[in-house]
Amino acid sequence: MPEKSNKDSPSTREPVDSLSLDKQFDRVEEVTIIELEELADALEFILDLQPHICEIRGSDYPCILCENKCSVGKCQEIKIMRGKGLKTINSSMLSLNFEKRDTFEEYVVSKLVRELTRQKLNLIEPEEGYDITFFFKQEDRWKKDEIIVFILGLFDKVKTLMPEAKAVVNTWIRNKVKAFEREETLKKMKE
Ligand SMILES: [Zn+2]
Secondary structure (H helix, E strand, O other): HHHHHHOOOOOOOOOOOHHHOOOOOHHHHHHHHHHHHHHHHHHHHOOOOOOOOOOOOOOOOHHHOOOOOOOOOOOOEEEEOEEEEEEEOOOOEEEOHHHHHOOHHHHHHHHHHHHHHHHOEEEOOOOOOOOOEEEEEEEHHHHHHHHHHHHOOOOOOOHHHHHHHHHHHHHHHHHHHHHHHHHHHHHHHHH
């Protein structure tokens, strides 16, 4: 289907012009929506897979993992606001970055995202600079809609869980410090 893949190629698609947005008005909301729309598009593209015999490894080996990505399974790269993807005929990968404000969030977000996803999707070691890297095989196309909904929902889950994670850690620290200070006071009183 060369015609279709040509049409669907993100490089030929008109990019959403974020610069034309009114910067003074609702900028944050606008940007968030565009980002998700783009991610949905990216996922549609990256999950548009089909069976393909790997020329190097044979059978239905995922070409995204084979040495030269196969000449026939040639790679296509996509870029979105929060990530990037790589696609061959029978397999693909997508790396995503989540919003975080400090180093604590950086650590928790990457842990959280991977934990939320582990049971549901195939993960590989995250590419440098990204929180998570998904790995898709051609069989995943049957679950395409489910996968797209799940990945788009991850952003909300992280946003919801992050304040709770911070609160729990902060409370834990406060309580520990209080307990520690009480112990110190008791020790001094005994002396
Ligand atoms: Zn291959």
